[in-house]
């Protein structure tokens with residue numbers, strides 16, 4: 001039996017991790033911790049955790065093999081360091097940390113403590129993503145030359161209501177934009193898929209930003225990546241797509257273009273197909289996330305000391321590095337462009353002149 005502790009009982013713990021842990025045979029939820037004690041108790045009750053502790057130290061001293069870190073990204077380094085100190089293996093949510101320097105530190109402390117550090121790239125475990133991985137390796141579309149990975153959505157909208165019923169800027173949105181914006185928050189999944197599907201590292205990149213709003217980071221971004229094997233990936237990410245529309249809809253798709261055809265997945269159409277010189281295959285479509293699949297793989301990896309498809313710390317590092325650099329490339333280009341044409345959709349009550357992007361990730365635009 002693999003014993004897990006979960007730190008940070010927020011949205012993704014409740015909707016993604018805890019149900020999957022509960023549903024995976026061979027895994028037991030030993031303990032949960034959140035500084036909001038009522039929340040810890042609620043999650044303990046709903047997901048049958050054996051223990052919940054009001055004091056964080058008691059959580060770490062509890063007898064579990066691995067910890068699931070679901071706290072906000074700026075706290076990941078602190079929590080990975082604690083886990084290493086207590087000898088726990090780690091599955092940490094993305095983005096693995098705020099800067100490349102923080103991730104290097106995480107790798108150092110986990111190596112020294114001889115514990116595993118995995119990145120929570122759940123998209124890899126969608127049966128459709130696993131099928132794309134298999135199809136690419138079997139040569140189903142020949143040599144893959146181009147990937148188009150697109151996710152345009154509204155991050156649950158621009159506004160929320162406060163306790164008095166006033167409309168205020170969405171706290172989730174402001175938080176995610178201040179942590180780096182859509183490429184750092186969501187684009188890391190797509191960057192990871194491109195590297196994993198192609199089995200080829202990124203050797204050149206360029207980030208281009210669009211500012212529908214006026215945060216420091218762009219809220220709509222294009223990332224172009226050249227791979228070592230000659231393939232090209234375009235990632236397009238947005239938090240502003242229908243952000244104020246009464247009837248919003250999203251746009252999520254993967255397209256892989258090869259010398260012998262195309263693999264195409266469209267989430268909104270629920271379609272997944274392979275078209276090549278032999279004909280067309282309509283494949284079973286699956287949503288982009290699969291927490292249960294990730295936990296089955298985590299169980300296998302920690303039981304057999306074989307990582308297989310588990311995303312490693314280095315995968316988290318590469319994705320964060322590329323996403324941060326792309327965001328900084330976009331920002332640098334904006335600053336050399338016209339200052340007169342900023343969007344009129346200013347963000348309420350925020351000082352946009354202050355730099356929000358961590359300094360050690362600053363890269364000059366090529």
Ligand SMILES: NC(=O)c1ccc[n+]([C@@H]2O[C@H](COP(=O)([O-])OP(=O)(O)OC[C@H]3O[C@@H](n4cnc5c(N)ncnc54)[C@H](O)[C@@H]3O)[C@@H](O)[C@H]2O)c1
Nearest residue numbers: 007008009010011012013034035070071072073093094095
């Ligand atoms: N893989 C995915 O699809 C996916 C989706 C959403 C979010 N995420 C990632 O998951 C992480 C958490 O996101 P979320 O949306 O659940 O955030 P959230 O704000 O809903 O939850 C964070 C939780 O951490 C708790 N917390 C704060 N300080 C803490 C501390 N010192 N110790 C322990 N717990 C603490 C908070 O009380 C809160 O319950 C982020 O890194 C985010 O990017 C991943």
